[in-house]
Amino acid sequence: SQQGEEDPQALSIQEGENATMNCSYKTSINNLQWYRQNSGRGLVHLILIRSNEREKHSGRLRVTLDTSKKSSSLLITASRAADTASYFCATEGGAGYSTLTFGKGTMLLVSP
Amino acid sequence: NAGVTQTPKFQVLKTGQSMTLQCAQDMNHEYMSWYRQDPGMGLRLIHYSVGAGITDQGEVPNGYNVSRSTTEDFPLRLLSAAPSQTSVYFCASSSQGGFNYGYTFGSGTRLTVV
Numbered sequence: 001s002q003q004g005e006e007d008p009q010a011l012s013i014q015e016g017e018n019a020t021m022n023c024s025y026k027t028s029i030n031n032l033q034w035y036r037q038n039s040g041r042g043l044v045h046l047i048l049i050r051s052n053e054r055e056k057h058s059g060r061l062r063v064t065l066d067t068s069k070k071s072s073s074l075l076i077t078a079s080r081a082a083d084t085a086s087y088f089c090a091t092e093g094g095a096g097y098s099t100l101t102f103g104k105g106t107m108l109l110v111s112p
Numbered sequence: 113n114a115g116v117t118q119t120p121k122f123q124v125l126k127t128g129q130s131m132t133l134q135c136a137q138d139m140n141h142e143y144m145s146w147y148r149q150d151p152g153m154g155l156r157l158i159h160y161s162v163g164a165g166i167t168d169q170g171e172v173p174n175g176y177n178v179s180r181s182t183t184e185d186f187p188l189r190l191l192s193a194a195p196s197q198t199s200v201y202f203c204a205s206s207s208q209g210g211f212n213y214g215y216t217f218g219s220g221t222r223l224t225v226v
Contacts, residue, residue, distance in 0.1 A: 033214050042202060045214030099145060099170060100215060104154040
């Protein structure tokens with residue numbers, strides 16, 4: 001079953017605007033990761049936040065994690081047309097083995 | 113570095129045929145996984161391996177078989193293809209469970225079963 005659920009399912013914005021995507025999950029985690037997938041391509045790792053971290057930055061990306069609410073958000077600032085892609089959150093669980101459980105993704109469209 | 117290499121990129125099978133999807137990584141990663149991606153379903157884990165000689169089932173293992181004889185290779189075998197196995201298949205690898213590094217994905221194999 002899916003662990004993470006992204007919200008919204010689709011997001012359409014203009015270049016220069018910020019894009020915020022949310023992810024909720026169900027069970028305890030070791031870390032939460034965000035991936036980007038361009039159409040017809042494989043997934044690319046963007047950022048990882050550990051369960052004991054609350055916020056992390058990487059370039060124009062900002063990720064927050066609230067383990068009490070079992071939720072995370074990904075903020076992309078000053079969006080560009082090249083950011084158009086699907087974004088997935090994935091959790092790495094606390095069961096002692098290393099697998100990722102993915103949500104269904106948010107489709108982001110950035111218009112010039 | 114080539115990263116994670118998947119072959120073939122596209123494949124059409126007839127119902128009942130068998131085939132092997134190849135996955136190779138050159139990063140000396142311990143962990144390797146196979147996922148399938150279906151529209152509206154996100155990615156679902158088929159099988160995974162935490163090292164050579166060790167494999168385990170994921171969420172949707174039925175109809176698939178894996179082995180891990182070397183650190184580099186993790187082939188996925190479809191035993192008797194069914195239309196329900198039409199999907200895009202991704203192989204991924206990571207070091208130390210992806211801690212601090214995340215997973216590296218291959219570019220995928222698009223499989224159609226007719």
